[in-house]
Amino acid sequence: MGLSDAFTLVCVVAGALLFLAGTLGLLRFPDTLSRLHALSKADNLGLGLIVLGLLPLQTSLMGGVKLVCIWLLAQLSAATASQLIAGIAARRKPQA
Amino acid sequence: MSLVFDIALVAGLIALALHVVVTRDGRGAILAFIAFGLLLGIGWARLAAVDVALTEAAIGGGLTGMLLLRAHAHLAREIPPEAMARAEPRRWLAPAIACSLVTLALGAVVLAFPRPAPSLAHQAVASLETTGLGNPVTAVLLAYRAIDTLLEKIVLILALVGVWSLSRDAAWGGASQLRPAIIPEPLVFLARVLPPFGVLIAVYQVWVGADLPGGTFQAGTILAAMALLVMLAGLRPAPPTQARVLRVMLAGGPALFVLVGFLGVAAAQGFLSYPEAIAKPLIVGIEAALTLSIAGTLALLVAGPPDKAPAS
Numbered sequence: 001m002g003l004s005d006a007f008t009l010v011c012v013v014a015g016a017l018l019f020l021a022g023t024l025g026l027l028r029f030p031d032t033l034s035r036l037h038a039l040s041k042a043d044n045l046g047l048g049l050i051v052l053g054l055l056p057l058q059t060s061l062m063g064g065v066k067l068v069c070i071w072l073l074a075q076l077s078a079a080t081a082s083q084l085i086a087g088i089a090a091r092r093k094p095q096a
Numbered sequence: 097m098s099l100v101f102d103i104a105l106v107a108g109l110i111a112l113a114l115h116v117v118v119t120r121d122g123r124g125a126i127l128a129f130i131a132f133g134l135l136l137g138i139g140w141a142r143l144a145a146v147d148v149a150l151t152e153a154a155i156g157g158g159l160t161g162m163l164l165l166r167a168h169a170h171l172a173r174e175i176p177p178e179a180m181a182r183a184e185p186r187r188w189l190a191p192a193i194a195c196s197l198v199t200l201a202l203g204a205v206v207l208a209f210p211r212p213a214p215s216l217a218h219q220a221v222a223s224l225e226t227t228g229l230g231n232p233v234t235a236v237l238l239a240y241r242a243i244d245t246l247l248e249k250i251v252l253i254l255a256l257v258g259v260w261s262l263s264r265d266a267a268w269g270g271a272s273q274l275r276p277a278i279i280p281e282p283l284v285f286l287a288r289v290l291p292p293f294g295v296l297i298a299v300y301q302v303w304v305g306a307d308l309p310g311g312t313f314q315a316g317t318i319l320a321a322m323a324l325l326v327m328l329a330g331l332r333p334a335p336p337t338q339a340r341v342l343r344v345m346l347a348g349g350p351a352l353f354v355l356v357g358f359l360g361v362a363a364a365q366g367f368l369s370y371p372e373a374i375a376k377p378l379i380v381g382i383e384a385a386l387t388l389s390i391a392g393t394l395a396l397l398v399a400g401p402p403d404k405a406p407a408s
Binding site: 076083087 | 282285290293
């Protein structure tokens with residue numbers, strides 16, 4: 001097992017753990033905002049670590065660029081969706 | 097390891113399907129249906145049918161889900177919630193029995209498959225050269241079985257005509273009002289940032305569809321999603337349905353398809369057969385025109401019947 005394989009393994013496992021933690025948070029946290037917080041950790045950092053881990057496996061530069069683009073697009077949509085949901089939650093319960 | 101993943105995937109699919117059928121909460125059922133479409137897309141990808149996976153995720157998960165959500169919102173406004181929640185036992189009994197019978201029959205058919213399964217895949221790949229394409233799926237859709245694809249696109253246009261005919265007389269030829277009462281800032285931001293990337297990805301999908309997974313339907317859905325995003329964020333109003341440009345765009349794809357089809361009678365072996373020398377440019381041209389018309393049709397299907405009187 002080469003150094004790059006070890007890097008991939010560590011990154012992807014860390015990413016998967018973040019997804020697990022995010023899912024646990026989504027299920028167990030008490031209110032909408034903290035659940036969103038848990039979810040966005042998984043979406044951003046978890047997916048980012050998995051993409052980072054898969055980068056050394058790419059044979060071409062284009063493949064790597066596409067992976068990074070997927071991560072960036074997922075970031076954008078996850079951030080927007082979180083803002084939208086948080087906005088609705090804030091409108092429903094202004095004191096929270 | 098991949099067996100574990102597949103079993104988890106199938107278990108998730110069955111659980112979601114049951115949830116969609118059993119739950120009393122209409123909106124919850126639709127959301128579960130969207131998740132079901134996305135999981136099903138992963139399932140198709142596991143079966144190495146990437147073209148089907150992309151279409152399932154885009155149409156089955158995304159677009160159908162949005163259509164259902166809008167229909168549900170309409171219903172919720174007009175029907176009191178207690179009337180929607182009430183269900184009579186006999187009303188679900190017949191569909192349940194029918195669905196079980198279909199499931200059993202499908203299971204029996206799948207188990208009765210001869211081994212090896214009969215397949216036209218070898219012929220499809222062997223004749224690829226004559227079309228100039230590299231993706232056998234696109235070759236099947238646009239060359240070998242082009243008549244199916246053509247009829248499918250015409251059905252889409254008919255569906256849109258059906259939706260438009262639901263509008264009131266005064267609004268005929270007008271535009272749909274998609275703008276929600278409150279437009280959150282992040283949505284506007286997304287509608288400004290995302291469309292250029294969406295258009296780029298759609299163009300890429302059409303272009304790459306000739307040789308790799310991708311194609312008109314996936315690209316059309318992405319374009320439709322971008323158009324809807326812009327309209328929902330209030331950046332641009334929905335186009336009036338009587339606009340000549342819009343109608344030409346909608347009918348253009350199928351019309352070009354039919355035109356090239358008849359060209360085949362004169363220049364090749366018959367209806368919908370391409371002259372071999374220019375097969376690929378013809379197919380890519382048809383795909384481009386079809387993408388625009390699919391995008392327009394899908395976006396306007398979601399936008400719903402026009403409800404604002406035309407300007408003139």
